[in-house]
Amino acid sequence: APSAAPAAAAPPVANGTAARLPFEERAKAAQNAAGQRLLELMARKRSNLAVAADVADTAAMLRLADQVGPDICVFKTHVDIFSSWDAATGAELRRLADKHDFLVFEDRKFADIGNTVVAQYAGGVHRIADWSDLTNAHLVPGPGIIDGLRSVGGPRGHGLLLLAEMSSKGALATGAYTQAVAQAAAANQDFVMGFISQAPAKWPAPTPPGLVHMTPGVQLAAGGDALGQQYNTPASVIGAGGSDVIIVGRGIIKADDPAAAAARYRAAGWAAYEAALG
Amino acid sequence: APSAAPAAAAPPVANGTAARLPFEERAKAAQNAAGQRLLELMARKRSNLAVAADVADTAAMLRLADQVGPDICVFKTHVDIFSSWDAATGAELRRLADKHDFLVFEDRKFADIGNTVVAQYAGGVHRIADWSDLTNAHLVPGPGIIDGLRSVGGPRGHGLLLLAEMSSKGALATGAYTQAVAQAAAANQDFVMGFISQAPAKWPAPTPPGLVHMTPGVQLAAGGDALGQQYNTPASVIGAGGSDVIIVGRGIIKADDPAAAAARYRAAGWAAYEAALG
Numbered sequence: 001a002p003s004a005a006p007a008a009a010a011p012p013v014a015n016g017t018a019a020r021l022p023f024e025e026r027a028k029a030a031q032n033a034a035g036q037r038l039l040e041l042m043a044r045k046r047s048n049l050a051v052a053a054d055v056a057d058t059a060a061m062l063r064l065a066d067q068v069g070p071d072i073c074v075f076k077t078h079v080d081i082f083s084s085w086d087a088a089t090g091a092e093l094r095r096l097a098d099k100h101d102f103l104v105f106e107d108r109k110f111a112d113i114g115n116t117v118v119a120q121y122a123g124g125v126h127r128i129a130d131w132s133d134l135t136n137a138h139l140v141p142g143p144g145i146i147d148g149l150r151s152v153g154g155p156r157g158h159g160l161l162l163l164a165e166m167s168s169k170g171a172l173a174t175g176a177y178t179q180a181v182a183q184a185a186a187a188n189q190d191f192v193m194g195f196i197s198q199a200p201a202k203w204p205a206p207t208p209p210g211l212v213h214m215t216p217g218v219q220l221a222a223g224g225d226a227l228g229q230q231y232n233t234p235a236s237v238i239g240a241g242g243s244d245v246i247i248v249g250r251g252i253i254k255a256d257d258p259a260a261a262a263a264r265y266r267a268a269g270w271a272a273y274e275a276a277l278g
Numbered sequence: 279a280p281s282a283a284p285a286a287a288a289p290p291v292a293n294g295t296a297a298r299l300p301f302e303e304r305a306k307a308a309q310n311a312a313g314q315r316l317l318e319l320m321a322r323k324r325s326n327l328a329v330a331a332d333v334a335d336t337a338a339m340l341r342l343a344d345q346v347g348p349d350i351c352v353f354k355t356h357v358d359i360f361s362s363w364d365a366a367t368g369a370e371l372r373r374l375a376d377k378h379d380f381l382v383f384e385d386r387k388f389a390d391i392g393n394t395v396v397a398q399y400a401g402g403v404h405r406i407a408d409w410s411d412l413t414n415a416h417l418v419p420g421p422g423i424i425d426g427l428r429s430v431g432g433p434r435g436h437g438l439l440l441l442a443e444m445s446s447k448g449a450l451a452t453g454a455y456t457q458a459v460a461q462a463a464a465a466n467q468d469f470v471m472g473f474i475s476q477a478p479a480k481w482p483a484p485t486p487p488g489l490v491h492m493t494p495g496v497q498l499a500a501g502g503d504a505l506g507q508q509y510n511t512p513a514s515v516i517g518a519g520g521s522d523v524i525i526v527g528r529g530i531i532k533a534d535d536p537a538a539a540a541a542r543y544r545a546a547g548w549a550a551y552e553a554a555l556g
Contacts, residue, residue: 144506228422
């Protein structure tokens with residue numbers, strides 16, 4: 001019903017992505033090198049699809065990267081679920097990233113104090129900083145975690161996503177927690193390139209245009225699993241939710257034809273982005 | 279000064295460890311197998327000292343475990359900082375745990391959705407569930423993370439610590455977050471054996487007596503580092519803080535004689551415990 005005071009009744013402009021500027025415009029506002037590269041490649045490639053490579057082993061991971069590479073902007077890994085890892089695997093993943101023009105995102109969810117994450121990011125069996133373009137972290141330990149990761153990834157041109165919201169039931173990353181994450185990201189845009197979020201449109205204020213929002217738990221059909229994961233659709237995540245990148249796992253990796261599934265999700269994600277631009 | 283109404287003026291009994299019962303009494307209240315074993319061995323061995331094995335490689339880790347083993351109740355690892363890992367290293371660590379009577383705690387800080395932590399805990403290069411007695415998790419993703427880890431560690435008699443507070447500057451695990459963790463632990467005592475906390479004595483209510491509090495960032499001299507870590511002393515952590523186990527890293531592993539340093543910390547930690555019992 002029409003309101004007697006439409007201006008006062010209008011919802012605040014708070015879509016989490018600063019009034020839905022096109023990705024190519026937002027690339028100019030990005031202060032982090034990896035964030036800028038990502039926004040540029042999303043516009044160039046016309047893809048806002050990330051695939052979550054939760055597959056059985058590194059051979060399946062590399063095969064998937066080659067299959068879905070043409071349709072994605074980001075390839076998301078959990079390399080700590082594979083029974084083996086070596087530098088050659090990382091190098092081959094980088095070769096595929098160059099071949100298909102995507103960024104590699106190790107979904108490590110760093111969550112320790114600064115001194116410890118330095119060693120976990122740079123070293124260990126996985127040497128995450130050697131082959132990934134971006135990783136992510138929880139802000140639970142405080143801003144020292146950003147400083148620690150920056151000391152490793154900053155000089156290499158890497159970027160960091162902060163977990164602002166999660167898709168799982170009963171997540172504690174809400175309200176004041178989410179706002180503390182938004183503030184820390186805005187204050188550290190040289191290294192923080194964006195967020196893992198669910199619905200930044202519902203946040204009290206838009207985030208800086210150079211920061212990217214990525215949302216996991218996306219399927220073409222909504223639903224959930226037995227361990228608390230809840231799914232949303234590309235249209236709801238990018239449209240009403242105000243996010244930028246859909247992260248799709250089971251909808252692609254469990255498909256009979258992952259490449260064809262990736263093409264479908266890419267089309268759905270990009271259509272939602274273009275609709276949101278208006 | 280004596281009060282006219284001493285009962286009303288008395289502070290609430292809220293020391294986080296249910297009125298400082300002795301460890302042998304609390305072992306009877308423990309519902310998790312690893313938690314019960316830990317409380318029993320602390321009483322038997324007269325040690326509430328955990329060492330944080332943040333050393334250069336697995337050889338140094340195993341050497342440290344053998345050096346400090348006689349004085350500790352828990353050996354805490356970050357195996358993802360080592361450039362190599364294999365099943366033989368895990369087996370040797372277990373042999374040392376049996377030789378010296380301590381539990382092995384992989385400080386993984388799991389922080390993902392249930393489905394993912396299942397794979398990270400059971401599998402990967404590190405196969406954490408194969409050689410550790412306990413690990414820990416952030417509750418940020420919601421209770422699904424407990425369910426996921428329980429599905430792997432429960433049948434093996436392992437235990438889980440939830441991160442309720444952190445020692446680093448600006449940590450977001452405070453207030454309502456900490457209380458949500460306390461409630462989730464109390465509701466899942468079959469698998470949750472306790473907390474990583476800072477000062478449970480300041481919490482609004484005591485936690486169940488079968489749950490253990492462990493506190494990192496402990497040194498005989500207070501202070502901090504350049505990446506936000508802040509140190510407390512054994513007496514302050516166990517006494518006024520109301521915790522049970524002191525976790526000591528740099529104060530022991532950087533000492534010229536780690537075994538001698540461990541003996542000093544063990545004595546300080548146990549004296550603080552006995553003083554708290556009254």
